[in-house]
Amino acid sequence: MEIKRFDTAAELDIYAAQLFSDLLEHKPDAVLGLATGSTPVGIYEKMIEMHRSGKMTFRDAATFNLDEYVGLAPSHDQSYARFMKQHLFNDIDLPAGRAHLPDGMAHNLQAECLGYDRMLAANPIDMQLLGLGHNGHIGFNEPDNALQAGTHIVELKAATREANARFFDSLDQVPTRAITMGVGSILKAQNILLVVKGADKAEIVKQSLTGPITTECPASLLQTHARVIVLLDREAGRLL
């Protein structure tokens, strides 16, 4: 694991965007694994800036997002499909059909999970961007005594729903389930970029990177991957 610390979130964002830009320059049809949450927003802003100044094109790329809430239509304010349009897709030149997210409205969710895994198998991810939940979740893979490898439906933990309630009018509007890539799918990515910001994540950063490898902290499984780059702001890295 390569760990890099940055004095400011802005420096971190530029560094992360540059890694994606370098990848696309060297491999224009790269498959990018993308994430939602507040952490990647600044990185997406930098990507948009680089795109606008002609330094980054997504023309031949494809993207796969980690997860989506079950029961939220792509048009819903808080769906991850909407989030990605607002924060990235509307402002770059990625062809519409090449942005993939699991469909949380699918009539047959099991079939949707299998279909997503089939697409991932046919389009291996070159670089997967990951944020980190306060309980060590990655994507929506919540701590448990066992984890699933492939895309699956997950019951969200109370703590995760509470953390995400800030984006909804009230806690009861936060969906109780999500569809997420599994840890197995995440670990198949060629390169993984784990990005963490803020003092409130310092403890889980320490546990994830230096603690035991356990399904009770899904991010700790990243320790088994050969090509993980961890980008931390000063606060998130303060216990290492």
Ligand code: GLP
């Ligand atoms: C969400 C997402 C994760 C994200 C995490 C942290 O629930 N499913 O992909 O990494 O929580 O979010 P934030 O970056 O807002 O702290």
